[in-house]
Amino acid sequence: MVAKIEKWDQKYSEHEFLYGKSENDFLREVSAFFPEQAEILSLGEGEGRNSIYLAKQGFKVTALDSSKVALQKLSKWAGTESLKIECWQTNIEQVDLGIEKWDVIVSIWFHLPSQLRKKVHEQVISALKPGGWIALEAYTPDQLAYKTGGPQDQDMLLTKDILMKEFFDFEFIILRETIRNVQEGTGHKGESATVQLLGRKPF
Numbered sequence: 608m609v610a611k612i613e614k615w616d617q618k619y620s621e622h623e624f625l626y627g628k629s630e631n632d633f634l635r636e637v638s639a640f641f642p643e644q645a646e647i648l649s650l651g652e653g654e655g656r657n658s659i660y661l662a663k664q665g666f667k668v669t670a671l672d673s674s675k676v677a678l679q680k681l682s683k684w685a686g687t688e689s690l691k692i693e694c695w696q697t698n699i700e701q702v703d704l705g706i707e708k709w710d711v712i713v714s715i716w717f718h719l720p721s722q723l724r725k726k727v728h729e730q731v732i733s734a735l736k737p738g739g740w741i742a743l744e745a746y747t748p749d750q751l752a753y754k755t756g757g758p759q760d761q762d763m764l765l766t767k768d769i770l771m772k773e774f775f776d777f778e779f780i781i782l783r784e785t786i787r788n789v790q791e792g793t794g795h796k797g798e799s800a801t802v803q804l805l806g807r808k809p810f
């Protein structure tokens with residue numbers, strides 16, 4: 608695991624902003640659903656583009672990532688924008704996300720080995736308040752053929768069916784597989800096969 612964390616630190620050291628400075632398109636599309644001043648946790652946040660966007664909308668944002676390099680960049684960027692974003696530099700395997708703590712949990716391109724991902728999604732469900740929102744975009748196995756970003760490991764990829772099972776009692780406002788042109792820095796570039804979820808935990 609240490610090797611994987613180091614791999615991300617190295618990637619982020621080599622690029623100024625690996626996925627650019629603009630927020631993810633799907634997150635922009637769905638953020639209008641989030642309650643005013645929502646407490647939002649962003650998983651695998653990286654260098655901060657999504658957190659900065661959300662903080663600018665007036666949300667209270669916590670950014671979780673195992674990469675020290677990424678979160679240092681995020682803190683510096685937030686400082687220049689006079690935004691307050693809490694950073695949790697931690698391995699998701701070792702963290703307690705809390706119980707009914709968050710209005711929204713964001714997971715953008717946060718690909719994990721399936722066994723770990725299932726445990727994390729169980730935690731996400733417990734950690735959301737009743738009526739809380741999950742906003743997620745991830746690559747599907749079809750992305751292996753596109754080679755425009757994301758892990759080249761089928762086990763880490765997601766589908767609509769998997770998400771339906773892992774968030775079985777949620778209301779699915781959006782749950783779709785799509786082919787779309789992703790333009791996010793040098794890290795994600797071109798036609799891509801993704802799955803998008805905007806779901807709501809039952810009250």
Ligand SMILES: C[S@@+](CC[C@H](N)C(=O)[O-])C[C@H]1O[C@@H](n2cnc3c(N)ncnc32)[C@H](O)[C@@H]1O
Pocket residue numbers: 615626631650651652653654655656657671672673674677697698699700714715716717718
């Ligand atoms: C593809 S990047 C996505 C970055 C960001 N969400 C974005 O869209 O710009 C995946 C992120 O997950 C983080 N990550 C990977 N494994 C992790 C783990 N076990 N615990 C916490 N963060 C992890 C990496 O450091 C990396 O920043």
